[in-house]
Amino acid sequence: MDVIGPAGAGLAIALENVFPPIPSEVILPSAGLAASRGAFTLWEAVLWTTLGSVVGALALYGLGAWLGPDRLRRIADRIPLVSGEDVDKTVDWFGRYGGRAVFLGRFVPGIRSLISIPAGIVRMPLGRFLAFTGGGSLIWNTLFVMLGWILGEKWHVIDPYLSIVQDIVIVVVAGLIVWFVVVRWRARRRGRREREE
Template sequence: MTTTSLHAAADPDVTGLAAWAVGLMEALGAPGAGLAIALENLFPPLPSEVILPLAGFTASRGSFTLVEVLAWTTAGSVVGALALYLVGALLGRERTRAIVKAIPLVDVADVDRTEAWFDRHGRRAVFFGRMVPLFRSLVSIPAGVTRMQVGAFLALTTLGSAIWNTVFVLAGYVLGENWHVVEPWSDALQVVVIAAVAIAVAVFAAKRVARIREHRRRVARGEESPGGM
């Protein structure tokens, strides 16, 4: 497929970052879709929910096969996730704790509890996290910080990413030039996730502030030492 034909089929729906992803697919074929998805893992604002249906649509027009695009996009997901895992591993517990100490309303005990939670539920978090907008990128960092076993991390990431990618690529493949009807559904899912995260953060902050105030009252009454929280 020529550059003109793909852009003509996709316009006016494809602009900005999505148009850039189309350019990668036009220049590199299926590996371009894989590269776009790898970068999406590193930079979540890149819209995988647009890139994947577009890749499926492009496959339906014969630019590359469905098997190729599924293989390359899944490989891209794994490469991007592994890069963030390495970031977490390089940061490590001590650097993470040092960063946390500088963040208002958060203390090191919160990091310890998060790590304990991840030790118990990390496998499920990595697998299901691949199918949740935004979270699928961020979940790789605590996996690296806690030094989750690399083989398990890669296997769960590959399986979860393959499921997510297949759903969106097949949607684009089946819908053809109507691939863009997928985007509103993915946008709605992302809004739900962002709202849930915002609520969770607000609840955490409120509880933390209340805890700090209670600690200060107890210190004032001599019931606790200043560093006892």
């Protein structure tokens, strides 16, 4: 972190948004630690990492806008257990709750990155998207940069706890995916039986 500086930390966070396996929970406290050592200032760490979050989110927003609902509907119709109607329902839901979803999504590992794609698909007004993304990212980044700053050399003490939280989120998301697949599979079987009768 001392070598790449605050702009490098911002670039790492931008990449974390596009490639979620890169953990912001490691990058951000490292930036705070480097700031506590005097490699750069605390405000530079927060500013650059937040800019990085917004840039990465914009890239995924652009992907969603490029896909659009029509193209996504055609893709969904080719995926087992998914249909174009699911895309329509998601677009409707996002139209109602999109702002809150983008803001709160910035605090959930994995979702933090992916929430930008549906925002692009529904063409959420860019100013609104940037406000919710920037606000959520500023809070998340400040929290973890400050943890690195306050804990200094001992910031790694909290890493096991962060891993536990991340594991819980992954298990919950995996459980929801399994639930979705089971419900869809049963609905398809029921529909097939009704057609045969």
